[in-house]
Amino acid sequence: xxxxxxxxxxxxxxxGPDDELDAVVCDVYASTRTNGADAAVAYRxxxxxxxxxxxxxxxxxxxxxxxxxxxxxxxxxxxxxKYLEVLERGRAxx
Numbered sequence: 001x002x003x004x005x006x007x008x009x010x011x012x013x014x015x016g017p018d019d020e021l022d023a024v025v026c027d028v029y030a031s032t033r034t035n036g037a038d039a040a041v042a043y044r045x046x047x048x049x050x051x052x053x054x055x056x057x058x059x060x061x062x063x064x065x066x067x068x069x070x071x072x073x074x075x076x077x078x079x080x081x082k083y084l085e086v087l088e089r090g091r092a093x094x
Contacts, residue, residue, distance in 0.1 A: 050074035
């Protein structure tokens, strides 16, 4: 994990090679997990569903751990529940 200590629970981050997806940080791992994950986030998929998924930091950008749909419904993940309201409100611009 490189320089992810600045990321906090409930913070908005951008994910992907072009920072195309907004997500709310639900969990920041103390050390990189054996699967390569540095954190977990909640975001809205193309159908508007709240999804919980692990992400990794490559030193300059956040990326999903796996390509393709690999997340869980965020409402089914207890640590994501308290961040769903942040996700509902959306990212404040400015």
